[in-house]
Amino acid sequence: MQKYDLLIVGGGMVGLTLALAVRKLTQLTVAIVEPNEPEDLTLEPELRVSAINAASQQIFSELDVWQSIVDARVQPYRHMHVWDKDSVGALDFDISDLSAARGREALGYIIENKVIRNALWQQAELDSGISLHTGEPLQSIAIGDHEVFASFTQQSPIMAKMVIGGDGANSWLRKQLEMPMAFRDYDNHAIVATVDVAQGHQNTAWQVFLPEGPLAFLPLFNDNQCSIVWSTSPDKAKHINQLSFEEVAKELTAASDGKLGTISVASKLMTFPLTMRLAHQFTKGRAVLIGDAAHTIHPLAGQGVNLGLLDAVALAESLIDVDVNGDVTRPLAHYSRWRRAGAADMVAAMELIKQAFAPQNPLMKLARGIGMAAISNIAPVKELLINQALGFNGDLPKLAKK
Numbered sequence: 001m002q003k004y005d006l007l008i009v010g011g012g013m014v015g016l017t018l019a020l021a022v023r024k025l026t027q028l029t030v031a032i033v034e035p036n037e038p039e040d041l042t043l044e045p046e047l048r049v050s051a052i053n054a055a056s057q058q059i060f061s062e063l064d065v066w067q068s069i070v071d072a073r074v075q076p077y078r079h080m081h082v083w084d085k086d087s088v089g090a091l092d093f094d095i096s097d098l099s100a101a102r103g104r105e106a107l108g109y110i111i112e113n114k115v116i117r118n119a120l121w122q123q124a125e126l127d128s129g130i131s132l133h134t135g136e137p138l139q140s141i142a143i144g145d146h147e148v149f150a151s152f153t154q155q156s157p158i159m160a161k162m163v164i165g166g167d168g169a170n171s172w173l174r175k176q177l178e179m180p181m182a183f184r185d186y187d188n189h190a191i192v193a194t195v196d197v198a199q200g201h202q203n204t205a206w207q208v209f210l211p212e213g214p215l216a217f218l219p220l221f222n223d224n225q226c227s228i229v230w231s232t233s234p235d236k237a238k239h240i241n242q243l244s245f246e247e248v249a250k251e252l253t254a255a256s257d258g259k260l261g262t263i264s265v266a267s268k269l270m271t272f273p274l275t276m277r278l279a280h281q282f283t284k285g286r287a288v289l290i291g292d293a294a295h296t297i298h299p300l301a302g303q304g305v306n307l308g309l310l311d312a313v314a315l316a317e318s319l320i321d322v323d324v325n326g327d328v329t330r331p332l333a334h335y336s337r338w339r340r341a342g343a344a345d346m347v348a349a350m351e352l353i354k355q356a357f358a359p360q361n362p363l364m365k366l367a368r369g370i371g372m373a374a375i376s377n378i379a380p381v382k383e384l385l386i387n388q389a390l391g392f393n394g395d396l397p398k399l400a401k402k
Helices: 013-025 054-062 066-072 113-125 172-176 234-241 245-255 304-318 329-356 362-376 379-390
Strands: 002-009 030-033 049-052 075-077 079-084 090-094 108-112 130-133 140-143 148-151 158-165 181-197 204-210 213-219 225-232 263-265 270-279 287-289
Touching (some): 002 013, 013 030, 030 158, 066 113, 181 213
Antiparallel strands (some): 049 108, 075 108, 181 263, 204 213, 213 225
16 A cells, blocks of 8 residues: 555646645645656657746746756747738737836747656656656545545555546546536637748747637747647538648638748648536545646637646645645635636636637627727737736736746
């Protein structure tokens, strides 16, 4: 029998961040169950990338992993260009628009998920208070009044004082504990791929709002490559996946109004449905949900991972001075209220943006365009929006504060 204070199910970016944050802020011991060990980087970019904001960068710096991430490969972006297809509406943001940039070089960073996870994993391996259990998933979990009992098929069972589900949108732990969720189908599918752009990405994150949904071009570590996130209707996604790479490239070039030059497809296309999920409660007894296990949002603002990282460090902060042998209800209830409110606000904000760009009649497009142009010319409003994009808003955990 192996005994720990915390058992984390899932060793992805959010679960590993939680483990490192707990060890930084407390003396609690941590076990992470993750069947899949990290994979080495290849010369080609990974299809799944994350837009990491300044608050998340601060978290990684506090956990001593940011330099490892930078040493692997990252792509900062100093500019953002957002426009409404076939409209006068456009927004341009630059780090220089922020009067209190505080020496920051970028609005954010586009980083392959594998790069982040590998850096976090390597740091976790260095901590004697973190035990990584790989090779097989958990078979069962039982939660009592004072402890959690988890068993494998072959490995020795684990006993802990608390269990955390950091195992993604289809969380095994959440299903085992029958923790209810609110959910809504966005009626959108996301297509991701790597593309070559003839004019280079120009250290800019590009996003165009099309009739079926937004299309983002996120700059990669190669100056002439971007990662696309194309949110569109299921029928349109099916159509795109039936096209040749040359035909997809023509659609992308036309959709982007040629702003990045001629586009060519440099990888396979990966497609997945988009669904909003929000757990009714983030805790149940001695069980806790973080990251995508607790909530998923539309990717149009690239805030999903950042939201999960805030969950991780908020939970770690809530556990400072907690007596895991006693009643953990109060600190966990505090975490649940704190982070569910933050997630609910983000869900509402994504819905507001999505609905604002949905109407396609000429009068609505004109009004939207005028509004975007007005925002571009009002410095205080632009600065407020940039601060929100940086992640420095709301009730932030200590490890995320600048």
